[in-house]
Amino acid sequence: MARMTFREAISQALREEMYRDERVFIMGEEVGRWGGTYAVTRGFLDEFGEKRVRDTPIAEGVIVGAAAGAAIAGLRPVAEIMTINFAFLAMDQIVNHVAKLHYMFDGQITCPVVIRTVGGGGRQLGASHSQSPDVVFAHFPGLKVVAPGTPADAKGLLKAAIREDDPVLFIEHATLYQVRGEVPDDEDYLVPIGVSDVKREGRDVTIVSYSKMLQISLEAAERLVQEGIEAEVIDLRSLRPLDTRPIIESVQRTNRVVVVEEGWRSYGVGAEIASRVMELAFDSLDAPVRRVAQAEVPLPYNRRLEQMALPQVDDVVRAVKDVLYL
Amino acid sequence: MSREELLELYRQMVLIRRFEEKSTELYTQGKIGGFLHLYIGEEAIAVGACKAMRADDHLFTAYRDHGWAIARGLDPRRVMAELLGKATGVSGGKGGSMHLASAEHNYWGGHAIVGGHLPLATGVGLAIRYKGEDSAVVCAFGEGSTNIGYFHESINLAAVWDLPVVFLVENNQYGMGTAVERASAVSDIFQKGCAYDIANAQVNGQDVLEMYRAVQEALDHARKEGPFLLEAITYRYVGHSMGDPERYRQKAEVEEWRARDPIRLFAAELRKRGVADEATLEEIHRAVEDELVEIVRFAEESPEPDDAALCEHVYVNPVPHR
Numbered sequence: 001m002a003r004m005t006f007r008e009a010i011s012q013a014l015r016e017e018m019y020r021d022e023r024v025f026i027m028g029e030e031v032g033r034w035g036g037t038y039a040v041t042r043g044f045l046d047e048f049g050e051k052r053v054r055d056t057p058i059a060e061g062v063i064v065g066a067a068a069g070a071a072i073a074g075l076r077p078v079a080e081i082m083t084i085n086f087a088f089l090a091m092d093q094i095v096n097h098v099a100k101l102h103y104m105f106d107g108q109i110t111c112p113v114v115i116r117t118v119g120g121g122g123r124q125l126g127a128s129h130s131q132s133p134d135v136v137f138a139h140f141p142g143l144k145v146v147a148p149g150t151p152a153d154a155k156g157l158l159k160a161a162i163r164e165d166d167p168v169l170f171i172e173h174a175t176l177y178q179v180r181g182e183v184p185d186d187e188d189y190l191v192p193i194g195v196s197d198v199k200r201e202g203r204d205v206t207i208v209s210y211s212k213m214l215q216i217s218l219e220a221a222e223r224l225v226q227e228g229i230e231a232e233v234i235d236l237r238s239l240r241p242l243d244t245r246p247i248i249e250s251v252q253r254t255n256r257v258v259v260v261e262e263g264w265r266s267y268g269v270g271a272e273i274a275s276r277v278m279e280l281a282f283d284s285l286d287a288p289v290r291r292v293a294q295a296e297v298p299l300p301y302n303r304r305l306e307q308m309a310l311p312q313v314d315d316v317v318r319a320v321k322d323v324l325y326l
Numbered sequence: 327m328s329r330e331e332l333l334e335l336y337r338q339m340v341l342i343r344r345f346e347e348k349s350t351e352l353y354t355q356g357k358i359g360g361f362l363h364l365y366i367g368e369e370a371i372a373v374g375a376c377k378a379m380r381a382d383d384h385l386f387t388a389y390r391d392h393g394w395a396i397a398r399g400l401d402p403r404r405v406m407a408e409l410l411g412k413a414t415g416v417s418g419g420k421g422g423s424m425h426l427a428s429a430e431h432n433y434w435g436g437h438a439i440v441g442g443h444l445p446l447a448t449g450v451g452l453a454i455r456y457k458g459e460d461s462a463v464v465c466a467f468g469e470g471s472t473n474i475g476y477f478h479e480s481i482n483l484a485a486v487w488d489l490p491v492v493f494l495v496e497n498n499q500y501g502m503g504t505a506v507e508r509a510s511a512v513s514d515i516f517q518k519g520c521a522y523d524i525a526n527a528q529v530n531g532q533d534v535l536e537m538y539r540a541v542q543e544a545l546d547h548a549r550k551e552g553p554f555l556l557e558a559i560t561y562r563y564v565g566h567s568m569g570d571p572e573r574y575r576q577k578a579e580v581e582e583w584r585a586r587d588p589i590r591l592f593a594a595e596l597r598k599r600g601v602a603d604e605a606t607l608e609e610i611h612r613a614v615e616d617e618l619v620e621i622v623r624f625a626e627e628s629p630e631p632d633d634a635a636l637c638e639h640v641y642v643n644p645v646p647h648r
Contacts, residue, residue, distance in 0.1 A: 025456070051456065057486065062445040062479035069449015072434055073384070075456060077449075096439050097446065105427040105435055106418030107639040141640050165642035194645035241645035 002185050007177040009151035010116075011040050013158035014078065016187055018048055021076060024162055027054035028063055028080030028116075037082055038118060038177060060089035064115060068098050068167070071113040076162060084119035084171060085131050098167045099142030113168075114161045119147075120173040120212055120262060122310055127298035130306075132262040134211075135269055137169050138239035144193050145239040147171040149214030151181040153237055156191030164193060173212040173262075194241035198250070202230035205320050206250040208273050209260035210236035213292075213311060217260050220316035231320060239269065244276045251277055255286040256323040260316055265293035287323040292316055327535075329601050333610065335377060335534050336596060339369040339589050340614045342393040345402060348618055349392065349409060353568050357626070358409045360422050365393035367563035370588035371496055372397040374537025375464055378545060382461040384432040384454075386447040388468055389424035390496075390562075391436030400428050402617070403624035412628035419631045420639075441467065441476035444493070448480045451489030451553075462490035462548040464541065469515050469557075470501025477518075481553060485522045488552035492544040495557040496531065502566045503574035519555035531558030532588045535595070561586070 004012070018024045025048075026041060032055040035042035045053045056063050060081055067079035081087045087094065094115065101109045121130030138145040144166050148154040154172070161168035199214065200221050209217040214235045221231040232250050236242065251257055257277055259270035270291030277289055295309040327335075346364045353362050365372070368390070376397035379385065387394045395405050400416055408415030409423050416426050427435040434450065437443035447465035454461055471477055472495060484491045495515050499506055507513045519526030525547050529540040537558060544554040561583035565572050596602040637644075 054487075057479070057482060059479040059483065061476055062448060062483050065442075065445020065476070065480070066449035066452055066483060069446035069451075070453040070456065071449070072446065073450045073453030075453050092439060092442060093445060097437070097442055101435070102642060103639045104417065104421045104425045106416075106420050107642075108417070108427055108429040109434060110642055112642075144641070144645075243645075 370534035378541035406625035444480035484553035516557035531560030
């Protein structure tokens with residue numbers, strides 16, 4: 001175990017996998033000389049050379065497509081899309097090609113590509129640079145979509161994604177990079193894709209979240225302790241495949257659910273979780289499922305308005321009290 | 327090229343032509359569903375190009391792909407079975423007419439999003455260089471694809487990284503119903519290569535031997551130097567797909583191109599060279615008819631995919647939704 005930031009954990013995962021497997025390489029905008037726009041790949045160019053650390057033109061379609069092609073031909077590319085907002089420029093490659101190649105050609109083609117990208121708001125970057133459209137990608141069968149909320153999960157999930165034979169979209173949150181935590185240093189430390197995790201145990205209410213909102217939810221849980229409320233906090237970690245087992249088990253004990261996501265409420269993660277809870281644990285519910293999500297607006301630049309639009313600790317605390325009828 | 331090789335090229339073109347005509351019939355009978363894009367009139371391109379390719383070279387095509395699959399050496403019975411959606415089809419009946427592929431032949435698919443396979447082909451070129459191999463990629467697409475961003479992005483990246491990709495434009499004059507002059511600011515498509523400073527050429531797509539030579543040169547250049555933009559001038563004798571009313575072109579124009587039928591041109595060439603007489607060519611046609619009977623029989627008698635196939639191959643490693 002070593003204590004490190006989320007950024008260091010991602011960086012370590014990449015480095016370890018590149019040493020382990022000659023077929024692993026990274027490509028994307030500014031991954032090389034610049035050192036990564038979020039400094040994740042700083043030093044990689046000197047360490048691994050230009051063949052394995054490839055700066056690309058600003059052209060998301062061909063970044064994803066060429067990485068996918070290299071994967072078809074037997075390599076293990078990690079393509080970086082600078083921010084998830086730009087992934088829309090590669091949407092056709094991601095959903096019409098990468099997600100469907102294995103199925104459409106009856107298993108003859110595999111595409112073990114990892115697409116690393118960075119999402120989230122809260123840094124006053126304006127509406128086109130502050131989105132959390134994770135569910136858009138999670139909608140498509142054929143893709144695996146993960147979004148870790150702790151340094152340990154970031155490392156274990158990224159290593160698992162690189163070793164995975166299916167295409168994986170790996171979503172990091174821009175405001176998580178400085179978060180610190182204990183991270184295993186075993187070279188074969190992996191976090192399985194498609195397995196949710198109970199991050200905090202509690203008897204009174206189940207809070208479901210992931211990525212940045214996991215941190216917000218854990219903070220809310222700490223604050224609720226002072227009011228004598230014990231919240232169970234479940235981290236989805238993967239959006240597809242989605243693992244609802246720990247949620248259902250938890251709801252059967254707590255009888256109350258709050259889902260916290262940074263994306264918009266309509267058609268979001270909360271909607272999906274609420275439906276699953278209703279399908280699988282309807283009789284356990286003592287209150288309607290509550291959703292905490294971003295206001296239904298393109299995110300504004302103004303700091304106060306931006307914070308108002310994004311889910312805050314207070315909002316989670318409020319929602320928990322609502323389902324407890326307090 | 328030996329006499330046998332020349333006759334084999336002729337046989338392949340005839341087989342593709344008759345395969346497509348038979349597909350039309352089966353489509354009309356309701357045995358083939360979805361879209362059906364026919365290669366009639368363009369046979370010389372795939373046959374010439376595949377002759378120039380080595381077994382370790384890679385192929386990507388667009389959705390007008392039956393001719394390519396057959397020319398690349400896929401079993402035509404299994405190609406037809408795919409059109410009929412059968413389990414024995416090259417893509418297990420799950421791809422259909424537009425998604426033929428065969429890993430064994432390094433044929434990575436017919437792709438149905440215009441221009442969408444160009445980045446993938448570029449990526450296979452990247453893998454070839456990465457692994458230090460000597461193979462190359464042929465990526466075929468219509469002239470309509472040259473107006474989409476993928477064309478620019480892919481050729482630019484292939485040029486920046488000197489990737490071994492032959493970008494082969496099958497210019498059949500129309501993107502669906504829109505003439506090339508109405509859609510493309512530069513209608514001599516090969517000239518678009520100048521914008522990326524890559525080698526480029528235009529070739530008569532109705533002449534199978536010219537196609538063969540041009541693709542061979544382009545592949546040679548790709549292996550040694552980097553990307554090549556090759557434009558083959560051709561024409562499709564039938565509509566864009568089944569059900570195309572063809573209101574956008576004149577009958578006279580079609581007739582004019584039919585006079586440049588690649589099969590008849592090659593037959594004349596073979597006779598002129600003394601490679602084959604009328605009887606020899608007739609024999610090839612007869613043999614193709616026999617083969618077609620077997621192709622259709624195999625496809626029609628093949629089983630449908632079983633129910634389990636529905637959920638197979640969504641993932642390599644499926645994790646059940648829980």
